[in-house]
Amino acid sequence: MTNPLSRRRTSRRTFLTVAGAGAAAAAVGGSGLLAGCDSSGGNKGPGTTSKDDINKIIPNYIQNTSVKADIPSVTGAAGAVSDPVFLSYPASPVQTVPSTPGSGGSYTTMTPLWGAIPPASGNAYYDAVNQALGTTLKIQAADGNNYGDTLPPLFAADKLPDWIQIPGWNTTNLNFGSAVAKFVDLTPYLSGDKISAYPNLANIPSGAWSAGVWNGKLYGLPVYPSNATFAGAVFFRRDIFDKQGINPDSIKTAEDLKALGAQLTSKTAGQYAFGDVFGDVGNYAAQLFGFHMKWDQDATGKIVHSYETEGIIAALEWHASLAKAGYIHPADIARTDQNAKQRFWSGKTVIAADGTGAWNGQDAKSGTAANPGYVRQAFKLLSASAGQTPSIELQPGASMFAYLNAKLTEAQVKELLAVANYLAAPYGSKEWLVVNFGAEGQTYTMKDGNPVLSESGSKLVATTFQFLVTAPAVTTVQEGFTQVAKDYAAWQADTVKYARTPIFFGMNITEPAQYSSIGQAVQDTISDVKVGRKPISAFTDAVAAWRKNGGDELRKFYDDIRSKYVTGASSAPTPSS
Template identity: 25%
Template sequence: MPEISRRTLLRSIGVASAAVAAPTLLTSCSTSGSGGSASNRGADLAPWPTYIPKTGPAPDLKGDPKTGVQDAYLTYPDKLTKGTSGVPGDGSTLKVMTVTFGVTPKPEAQNKYWQAMEKALGVKIDFTTVPAADFQSKLATVMAGNDLPDVLNLAGSANIAREGEFIVKTMANLSDFLSGDAIKDYPNLANIPTESWKGVGRFHGGIYGIPIHRPRPVTALWINGTSFEKQGYRLGDSDYSRDDFTEIVSSLTRGKRYGTGASKDNPFGWWAHAQAHGVPNTWSHSNGKFTSYFESDRFEEMLSYLNSLWKKKLYFPESTSISGVDLTTRFYNGTVQSYMGGFSAYLTTLKMVHGFDAMPMTPYAPKGITPANWASKGYFGYTVINKKMSTSKIKMVLRVLDHLASPFGTEEYQRMHYGVEGVHFTYNKDGDPMPTKLGGTENITNLPFYYLCDAPQVLYVPGAQSGIRSLHAWEKQVCPGMVNDASAGLRSATYSTRWATLARGIDDSITAIVTGRQPLSSWGAAAKKFKSGGGGKIAEEYAEEYAANSAK
C-alpha cells in the first residue's frame, strides 16, 4: 500500500478522536521535569546531530543533496557491502509498536522474514503492528496507560493531542547519545540528513525522536503518463498552463474513465492544485509573524477552478466518499487518470502499475502565477525510546536502530527491504531482487521494520527503470525551487489540541464550495473561522518558538 503524509494519515484514522486523550495526558504529563511542556522557549537547545554522509554504490543518475534531488539507480548493485559490524542486540526482548499499511503478519514462529530479522538484530521483537484505521485510538489508549512499548514509532501522528508532553514525560532524552559528535557511535544514524532531524524538532530543547527520512518532495499530482502524453503533455514542459491541464483531463474523461480523481482524505486533491496556484506551503514566516496557507489570496482562485472541474464532471464521481487506498486502486486500473498522492508512493506505484507509465506531473501554471512546489519536512514519523530503560539498554536499542538504518547497497538494507534470498526473493535476469510467492506475504509492508528506522531513501524500484528516469527528471525540475513549511520542527500546544478540528472544518468548507453547496464567497468566512478558532493562536505560538530557536 502506498505511504501517505502525516496529515493525510490523521484524516484517514478519525481526527475527532484526537481530543479524547487530552485531559488524561495533560494531567499525567504535568509532573515532568519541564513542567510537562514540550516547548523550546527558555530551554537549553541541544545541538543537532553531526551529519556524516556515507558513500554508497555509484548511482546511475546522480542526485544533488543541495537541492534535494535523489540519487537514482536503474540496476541493483552487483556487490553488497556491510552496513554495520557485529550483532547489535543483547538477546533480550524488545516490545515495539508501529503503524502498518499492510495486513496482519503471520506469527513469528511461522514467519521466516521475522525470524531472519531477529537473528540479524540479536533481539527478540515483540512486534505490535496497528492498522492505520485503528492507530489513533490504539495510540490514545497506550499514551493514557502504563504499559508502554520499549520502542514506539509515531508515524503520521502529527495531531495527537498532547503528543509533545507525552514524549517529554515518558520517553528518553537522547541528546547525550545523538547530539553533535556523539552520534558518531551510530554511523548510519549520522547518515540521516540534518533537515530530517530539524523536521522532527526538539522537545523542550532535547533530541527525543529519530526521524524516518523522506525525500524533499512531499506530494505529487500522479498521472497516467501514457494517456497524458498522447494528449500532448511532455515531462519537463515548463510553460504548461492550467488551460492545457483542463483540456487534457476533459479529453480523458469518457465512459467510465475520468481525467482526475480524489479521495475523502484530501478533498479534490487540493494540495496539488494549491501548489499549482502558488499557495505557500502550510505556514509562512515574515517579519516575525506566521501566516497559514488558508490566508493566501490565491486559495479562493484555486477553489473556483476545482469547482469548474467538478461542474464539468471531470472528477471521478465518488471523489467525496472514496478512501485514499481505494482511489489508488482506481488509478492503477486506469479508471482515474490523475490524482494527488504522496511522493513516496512511487515505491508502491511503480511496482503495481504495468499497463501504462505512472509519473508525477510538472505543476500546471495559471496565467500570471508561478507554482509553489511544496517541500516535505524531511521525515515520515519518528521513533522514540522508553525512558524507563537503563543507559546500557538505550545504547543497545540505538545500535539496533543504527542497523536498521544501513544504507542502500548493504546486506542489512537488502535483508530488511527484500528478505532472505531464495526464500523471499530471487534475482531476475537484470539482477533485480524480485519477490517470491512467500515474499508476497512475509515482507516489510506487513512487518514494517522500516517504520522503526530506515536509511535515507534513494530512487530505486526493481524492474522500473523507465519510471525511475521520469522521477529523477521530475525532481531535477521541481526540487530547486521548492518552498519550505516554516513551522517544521516547531512546537505548538494549540496545534496539538486544535488542528484536527480546524482541519476538518476547512475540509468541509472546501467540499461544500467545490461541489456548489456553498458559494465561493463563503470561503472568506471559513478562513476567518479557522483563524479565530485556534489558527491565530497557533501562528502566535509558532512565532514564539521560531524566535526561541533562532536566538541560540
C-alpha cells in the same frame, strides 16, 4: 489495505500513499503538531525548541559513500536533495557493520503496520534478522489504522514497550511534549559529532532528526527519512496524451491545464479530463497556486493561515470551474467511492493528483493490467499563471519517530543504538538485505539483479523492523519497470529546484486544545466549494467564522512562537500566495 512492503521499504514517499489519505495529510501538514518550551529548558508548553537550538542538538550528517547509486542525488533549494536511484541491487553488497551489534539482550517493540500482520512465533524472517542483530527484538505489530487508539492506554498505565514507533499524527492526543519524558534523552549519545559512533545513523540526513527534538533534547529515531519529501504531484496518462498529440511540456500553468478539459473529456466514452486535483487539505492546489499548507509568514511579515491567502481562493474558483464545465469525474465530485486509482488506470480520468508514492512499479503493473499501454507521468511543477516561478513546500524530513523507554539502563540503551545502527544500514549493503528480506533462499531470492520475496516470504515479511529506524530513502526499480524509476528521478531532480520551507518548518508545535476543531467547518466548506456545490462566498464566510471562533487567537499563539523561537523571522518572509 494490502501489504505494501515491496514499495514502502525503500522510500518514505510510498508510505504516505499506503498509509491512507488521513495519515498522509497529517504527515505533510508541517507545523501544528506539538507544543512549546523555551530553549533554556524552562517548560512553557511544553515541546517547542528554537531553530537555532535544534541545529545545535541534531546529529551531524556524515554521508556513507561506500554505495554508489546509478543515478546520483541532485541538490536543489531550501536544503532539498533528490533521492539517489538504483536500477538494480549492487552485485557486491558492502558490509557496513563489521561485527554483530547486539550483546544478547531481549526487548519488546511496538510498531504500526498497514497490511496483514504476520505470525510473531515461528517467523523465519524475524528469526533471521534477530540472529544477525545478536539481540532479540520481540516484534509486536498493531493495526496502523487504529494505532492512535492503542497508544493512550499504554501511556496512562505506564506499560510502554522498550522500543516504540509513534507517528507524528498520533502524538496530538498524547500531550506528547510532556509524555516524551517517558523516553530516553538521546542527546548525550547522538548529538553533533557523537553520532560518529554509529555511522549508519550518521548517514541519515540532519533535517530528518529535527521533529524528533522536544524540550531542547533529542528523543526520536527517524523513520523513513528523506531530504526531498513533497505532498504529491499532478499526474497524467502519458499514453493518452501521446495518442491525442498533447505535449506535456507545453503545460506550464493552471490555465494550460484547464484548457485540456474539453479535449480530454468524452462523456459518451466515460472519460473525464480530471480527477480531484485540489486535495483533501489543498495540498495539490497549493503547488499550483503557490499558497502555503498551514501557518506561515506573508510578504508583509504577518502570520497568516492558508485559509487567508489569495492563492487558496483562486485555487477554489479554478477547481470549481473544472467541475462546472463537466471536466471532473462525477465520482470525484460526489466522493462516493475510493476507486480513484482504478479510474486513472482504466483511463476514466486522465489527469489526477496523488501522493508521490503512487508512482512506482506496483502502480505500473496494476495500470498495464487494466490497459496494456498505460504510462503514468507527472507534470513538471506548474504555476498559477504565465511568468510566475513555480514553488513547492518542502515537507519535514521525517514524520514518524521511534523512541526508547526511559526505564532502560545505559548499557541497554547503547545495545539498542548499536542495533539501530544495523537497522539503518543503507540500500546496497548486506545488512539492508537482511533487515528488509531476511535470509536468502529462505524468504527471498535474487531475480534480475533485485531481491524478490519467496512464497513463504510474502507471508512472513512485513514492515516492522523498518518502523524502528530506517535508512535514507532511495528510488529503486519494482516489478521490472525501470523507466518508472528513471521518470520519477527526473521529476524529483527538477522539482527540488523550486523547494521552499515555511517559517515553522521542522518545529514541534502543539496548538492549544480548545482550537483543535475550529478548522473542521472550513474544511467541510472547502469540500463543497471546490466542486461547485457552494459559492466562494461560503468559503469566505466560513473563514470569517473561523477567525472569530479562535483563528485570530491562534495567530497570536503563532506570533508568540515566532518571537521566542524563530531568529530573524520577520526579515526573511516566505511567499503566502
